[in-house]
Amino acid sequence: MPPRLKLFLPLILFLVLAAFLYRGLSLDPMAMPSALIDRPLPEFRLTELADNRPLERDDVIGEPALFNVWATWCISCRVEHPYLQQLADSGVPIYGINYKDEDEAARRWLQDLGNPYRANIVDREGTLGVDLGVYGAPETYLVDADGIIRYRHVGVIDERVWRDTLEPLWREIAALESTP
């Protein structure tokens, strides 16, 4: 290597390092991709919140839907509740997974705040939660008509999240649905 070029080595090293560090600034260290993307929604045998009827996987798949993990002890769930109601009113099917909660408190919550859910799966022990890779609430899974998980959003769903990330995916899945 000519000695002239050797002088530029520190500069080149600095630029490479700077590029990596700059990229790191905009990465979210808490971001954790779901291990279940493009995998089927796990099997489960649980009950429905309102009437305690048995509920399993086949009862809740068949059309694209959102699966929202919520609980009355989860404060952020209260924040996203009105927006979920709005989404449900606009025709998006939403199933609830009532995660490690008390049935009575959960029923009261739906009575007081409104019920955006098609049905609520009672996951009192968090077993479905573990199968889904849930580690907190709220989390929302976008599941297509074949019961395949297409996306997971951790945290509150608001208008921005829906518009920027969920709605485009939702439209894509719905479009696949109409063209067999």
Add this chain to the structure above:
Amino acid sequence: MKLIRLCGLALFTLLLALPATAVIETYEFSDRELELRYRELSQELRCPKCQNQNIADSNAPISQDLRRLLHQQLEAGATDAEILNFMVARYGEFVRYRPSFNGVAVLLWLAPILLLLIGVASVLLMMRGRRQQSTALDPAEQQELSALLATTEKDD
């Protein structure tokens, strides 16, 4: 009277110790070996919620659940590999503090060795370069030197 006060004090200090025992639950194991594996695995599995803690140290609800599952699976006779696969299938490679030797993680495992090799190679190269720069003068240089010395002597 003094005895009663002493007993009261002892009871009080015992009460102070209660919260310490309430933080993390204990599990009974049918076999001493299972308990050792439990300890090892719970230290190797990472809490998905409170990143940078393993599930043995974390008191997040999800860590409690994972510890319970770990205990159940150990008692049911699952192997370490089966348990780790179970966790990775749900929470991704992320849950392992010791990632498996495949995919992108290979780069992670090999990077230290690679860097060491690069270091050794560059040191060797530098040493060879230095040895080539011998201090002895070739005939042309010797002649130039004598000429220079001759001129300075003349100036004196």
